[in-house]
Amino acid sequence: MTWxxxxxxxxxxxxxxxxxxxxxxxxxxxLAHRPRYNAHTPRFYSxxxxxIIVAMNVAPRYRLEALLHDAAETYLPDLPSPIKGKFPLFxxxxxxxxxxxxxxxxxxxxxxxxxxxxxxxxxxxxxxxALFPTxxxxxxxxxxxxxxxxFFPLSFMEQDVAYQEFKRVLTHLGCKEVSDENL
Numbered sequence: 303m304t305w306x307x308x309x310x311x312x313x314x315x316x317x318x319x320x321x322x323x324x325x326x327x328x329x330x331x332x333l334a335h336r337p338r339y340n341a342h343t344p345r346f347y348s349x350x351x352x353x354i355i356v357a358m359n360v361a362p363r364y365r366l367e368a369l370l371h372d373a374a375e376t377y378l379p380d381l382p383s384p385i386k387g388k389f390p391l392f393x394x395x396x397x398x399x400x401x402x403x404x405x406x407x408x409x410x411x412x413x414x415x416x417x418x419x420x421x422x423x424x425x426x427x428x429x430x431x432a433l434f435p436t437x438x439x440x441x442x443x444x445x446x447x448x449x450x451x452x453f454f455p456l457s458f459m460e461q462d463v464a465y466q467e468f469k470r471v472l473t474h475l476g477c478k479e480v481s482d483e484n485l
Contacts, residue, residue, distance in 0.1 A: 306377065314377050319399050324406045326472065326480045332376040334465035340382060343433045345458045349375060350468035352425065355456075357471065359421050364413040366475040367404060369468075371418055374399040407477045432456050 304317040308328045315323065333350040337343065349372050357369035372380075374396045386393060404412065430441060432455070459467060473480045 308377075316377060316395060316399075319377070319402055321402055321406045324403055326407075326469075326477060329370070329373050329376045329403070330465055330469045330472065330480075333372065334459075334461050334468055336375060336380060338380075338429070339433065340380070346461070347429070347433065347456060347458055348461065348464040349380065350464040351457060351459050352429070354468060354471050356418070356422050356425050357475070359425065360413075360418055363411065364418055366407060366472075366477060367409050367413055368418045368421065369471060369475060370400075370403055370407060370409075371422060373403045406479055408479075429456065 305313050305315040308314050308325060309331045310325045310327050312323055312325055312328070314328075330350070333353060334348050336349045338347045338349055338352050353369050353372055356371060357365045360368045377399055378392070378396055381389070381392065426441075430437070469480060
């Protein structure tokens with residue numbers, strides 16, 4: 303068996319995903335309920351909130367892609383970066399799912415200059431400072447001296463608030479596949 307049942311009741315085949323298996327309601331729900339950093343934070347901090355922050359810190363034409371940059375984690379577990387790099391098949395599956403999500407969202411002009419990736423890493427530096435004031439040792443982001451974006455406080459949105467806000471931003475950025483139910 304290589305499939306999971308999603309929040310909306312769909313059958314999602316991890317190894318053979320198709321566009322009709324993607325539901326943006328699932329994405330909104332899961333990213334709002336999934337914690338960053340394997341929940342090793344002093345307060346709940348969702349992938350949805352992180353994704354919104356990344357989206358608001360890239361060029362406007364790439365905001366929808368940035369908002370959805372972690373959306374494959376709707377269907378796959380969130381592996382911490384140091385571990386993920388050890389599993390090339392996992393990365394391939396994640397990228398395949400992400401490509402399908404981007405196409406379904408109507409993203410035709412993908413970002414190829416690395417700015418979403420760089421912004422994501424700069425946001426991690428800010429999150430690190432806010433969430434982990436005492437470090438066991440420097441993270442790779444610190445080692446490479448990646449500058450943070452202008453610091454802003456994290457909201458630590460409750461799950462239902464993160465869901466509503468992610469869905470609102472997704473709709474605002476032009477994803478036509480989002481139901482306006484519950485907005």
